[in-house]
Amino acid sequence: MITSTFIQGNSFLHKADPRLKTSILLCTVILFFLPLSITAMFIFFTGLVLISIYSLGFFKTLLPFKMVLPIIIFVIILTPPFFKDGASILIIKNIIILTSEGLLHTIRLILRVTGITISFYIFFSTTSINNFILALEWFKLPYKAALVITIALRYIPSMVIIYNNIQDAHKLRSSNTQKIYFWKKINNMFPTLVSVLIHSIKSIPILSMALELRGIGSATKRSQFNIIKSNKMILQITISGVILLLVILVALLI
Amino acid sequence: MKEILKIENLKYKYPSYPNLDFPQLLNGINLTINTGDFIVILGKPETGKSTLLKIILSLIPRYTKGILSGKIEYKGIPVANYNPYDLIEKIGAVFQNPDEQIFTTSCDTEIAFALESLGLNREEMIRRVNKSFEVLKIEHLRNRNPATLSGGEKKKLLMACLYAANPQIWLLDEIIDELDPGSALSIVQRLIAEKRTVILFSSKMLNIFKDISCNFFILKNGILLAADKMKNSDFNMLMADEGLVIDNKHEALTPVQRLNPERMVLIENLKYKYPGNIDFNLHIDNFHIEKGEIVSLAGKNGSGKSTLGKLIAGLKEKESGLLSVKGKNNLSCAYLFQNPDYQIFLPTVKDELSFGLKLTDIEIEDTISKFKLPNRDVPPSLMSYGARKRLQAAVYYLMDRDIYILDEADAGLSLKDFDMLINILYKKAKSILIISHNLDLCTRYSNRVYLIDSGKIVKEIETDLQNTLDTYFMTESSNL
Numbered sequence: 001m002i003t004s005t006f007i008q009g010n011s012f013l014h015k016a017d018p019r020l021k022t023s024i025l026l027c028t029v030i031l032f033f034l035p036l037s038i039t040a041m042f043i044f045f046t047g048l049v050l051i052s053i054y055s056l057g058f059f060k061t062l063l064p065f066k067m068v069l070p071i072i073i074f075v076i077i078l079t080p081p082f083f084k085d086g087a088s089i090l091i092i093k094n095i096i097i098l099t100s101e102g103l104l105h106t107i108r109l110i111l112r113v114t115g116i117t118i119s120f121y122i123f124f125s126t127t128s129i130n131n132f133i134l135a136l137e138w139f140k141l142p143y144k145a146a147l148v149i150t151i152a153l154r155y156i157p158s159m160v161i162i163y164n165n166i167q168d169a170h171k172l173r174s175s176n177t178q179k180i181y182f183w184k185k186i187n188n189m190f191p192t193l194v195s196v197l198i199h200s201i202k203s204i205p206i207l208s209m210a211l212e213l214r215g216i217g218s219a220t221k222r223s224q225f226n227i228i229k230s231n232k233m234i235l236q237i238t239i240s241g242v243i244l245l246l247v248i249l250v251a252l253l254i
Numbered sequence: 255m256k257e258i259l260k261i262e263n264l265k266y267k268y269p270s271y272p273n274l275d276f277p278q279l280l281n282g283i284n285l286t287i288n289t290g291d292f293i294v295i296l297g298k299p300e301t302g303k304s305t306l307l308k309i310i311l312s313l314i315p316r317y318t319k320g321i322l323s324g325k326i327e328y329k330g331i332p333v334a335n336y337n338p339y340d341l342i343e344k345i346g347a348v349f350q351n352p353d354e355q356i357f358t359t360s361c362d363t364e365i366a367f368a369l370e371s372l373g374l375n376r377e378e379m380i381r382r383v384n385k386s387f388e389v390l391k392i393e394h395l396r397n398r399n400p401a402t403l404s405g406g407e408k409k410k411l412l413m414a415c416l417y418a419a420n421p422q423i424w425l426l427d428e429i430i431d432e433l434d435p436g437s438a439l440s441i442v443q444r445l446i447a448e449k450r451t452v453i454l455f456s457s458k459m460l461n462i463f464k465d466i467s468c469n470f471f472i473l474k475n476g477i478l479l480a481a482d483k484m485k486n487s488d489f490n491m492l493m494a495d496e497g498l499v500i501d502n503k504h505e506a507l508t509p510v511q512r513l514n515p516e517r518m519v520l521i522e523n524l525k526y527k528y529p530g531n532i533d534f535n536l537h538i539d540n541f542h543i544e545k546g547e548i549v550s551l552a553g554k555n556g557s558g559k560s561t562l563g564k565l566i567a568g569l570k571e572k573e574s575g576l577l578s579v580k581g582k583n584n585l586s587c588a589y590l591f592q593n594p595d596y597q598i599f600l601p602t603v604k605d606e607l608s609f610g611l612k613l614t615d616i617e618i619e620d621t622i623s624k625f626k627l628p629n630r631d632v633p634p635s636l637m638s639y640g641a642r643k644r645l646q647a648a649v650y651y652l653m654d655r656d657i658y659i660l661d662e663a664d665a666g667l668s669l670k671d672f673d674m675l676i677n678i679l680y681k682k683a684k685s686i687l688i689i690s691h692n693l694d695l696c697t698r699y700s701n702r703v704y705l706i707d708s709g710k711i712v713k714e715i716e717t718d719l720q721n722t723l724d725t726y727f728m729t730e731s732s733n734l
Contacts, residue, residue: 195598
């Protein structure tokens with residue numbers, strides 16, 4: 001639920017200009033895809049975690065780790081078998097399970113996935129959806145595209161709410177109080193998903209009606225209610241630019 | 255007063271599909287509205303009220319196809335000549351389901367959306383948005399995400415959207431259903447005082463309408479019958495025939511034996527914290543339901559009624575405190591959601607009724623007849639809204655639950671149908687909890703009423719229910 005991840009606060013990240021945060025988010029994602037050394041990646045990752053703890057608190061910083069845990073488990077299981085170079089670290093019954101190369105790649109992938117997740121988490125926890133949309137519009141994203149994103153962000157949590165309601169409703173009809181196993185749970189999801197799908201399809205024409213009634217489609221040029229309030233943009237850009245440049249230089253040198 | 259809207263011989267029929275032929279829904283509607291008129295159109299569910307609203311807004315047949323004939327003119331110009339987006343300042347509407355109309359992620363942006371479409375300057379938009387928040391008394395919701403609001407709060411938000419856009423005609427579809435009585439009366443009185451032109455659609459004759467000056471119409475068999483063109487006694491009889499009002503006391507209600515009461519639900523010092531950033535928590539000091547009781551839970555919008563109901567049903571996890579539900583743990587409660595479609599997902603009525611149960615054909619036929627359902631092979635998704643609600647209740651009826659929680663279960667049902675449901679369920683249940691804004695329902699069926707406000711039980715009413723509730727909500731209304 002992206003819309004509910006915004007956490008009210010007064011940290012420097014909350015106050016920072018959303019256009020700047022959007023640019024830095026993009027740079028951060030690119031950095032995690034650069035062929036950096038493990039050390040540089042680790043320092044960079046640690047820096048992000050510290051920023052998150054400072055801005056959002058320790059317990060809230062744990063949330064993205066929880067979200068990404070299943071992916072980390074898959075990475076740990078599936079990555080090592082593809083790398084046979086380097087010194088053998090774990091051998092079971094003459095079969096090489098883990099090599100130094102496999103270990104490095106696994107750590108690199110975990111840092112990359114977790115780093116990108118935590119970057120987005122920090123961004124959406126400190127940036128309201130309205131400000132995010134305004135930043136996208138400032139980057140010349142057409143209004144209709146921005147509207148589609150807003151509606152998507154509005155309807156994803158709605159669908160989650162509908163899904164939970166339907167699941168609750170189905171739970172109340174169940175006559176089985178026994179522990180439900182994984183495959184049974186997966187099987188039980190189908191009626192819920194069918195109901196959510198029917199709800200969603202039914203809502204399409206009604207949403208179109210509501211949009212038209214509020215003026216979408218009209219030739220009149222839209223004005224703007226929300227504006228980005230930032231009178232220290234130049235200062236913020238300069239400081240952030242210098243910090244980002246230093247980070248990249250250090251990362252490439254290590 | 256000047257004529258603003260004229261409807262002449264309006265007829266409409268939804269398009270037919272293979273094996274599904276819809277009857278003629280509107281069959282010659284005639285209506286003339288002058289500026290400042292406040293009109294209430296009553297009609298049992300599925301009589302075409304929402305369809306009429308959407309035709310006036312030029313949305314039907316634009317989106318649904320079907321056969322439309324007759325004339326609708328706004329200030330002498332056919333509304334069909336307008337696109338819906340040209341009507342912002344002419345005709346505005348609040349739909350029955352508020353979720354269908356909200357599409358932004360903060361309340362102030364939601365109100366400003368139509369103003370942005372009008373191209374107003376920012377200062378004017380800020381002025382109108384602030385005024386709307388002030389008039390609807392929802393300033394505290396300014397930065398909230400609409401998805402996190404209660405049903406009534408969403409309706410107030412949509413009313414605020416209309417207030418900001420300031421259309422000439424306001425179309426309000428079942429607006430009262432989810433509003434607490436104080437807010438509803440306050441809003442209606444304000445609309446009348448400001449001489450706004452309003453058409454309010456409702457499936458029940460509510461007490462609130464008796465206190466205001468307005469023109470009543472009943473939509474029956476596709477035509478509008480004006481109250482002022484018939485005798486008072488005929489109008490009352492017609493309302494009773496259509497199930498828009500019930501006068502006699504609920505026959506199933508009997509005094510509870512208190513000599514040796516058995517507590518079905520007992521709550522002490524219960525706390526529940528809402529997830530996310532919502533600055534609102536539930537804290538119930540004392541609450542109980544005894545065997546044989548029908549208890550109502552009433553309160554303002556967003557006061558925590560549904561949350562308490564879901565905690566009792568085991569759909570939410572408490573944070574701390576005592577919550578004891580007698581019976582078979584999580585299988586002792588039936589929770590009837592306001593939206594029946596959440597609980598219906600199988601291809602036929604028979605499949606729905608027999609899901610997880612071993613029923614004989616006789617039991618199925620008996621249930622179908624008891625709940626006035628169509629035949630066993632009909633797909634529920636093609637049944638009317640009211641029939642789907644009756645099916646939802648029938649499913650729980652067959653499951654033998656001890657406690658029935660009816661959350662705004664009267665919405666979309668005629669009073670006659672609601673009366674039928676509660677009569678059948680009461681004979682089977684050990685206790686019933688009614689969650690409703692409709693004070694008439696609360697007092698009509700309940701032994702006791704709990705009043706909840708800001709997540710706390712503020713009053714337990716055992717005697718003189720009607721007067722105590724009226725006084726409470728009218729005091730709240732005067733505070734608005």
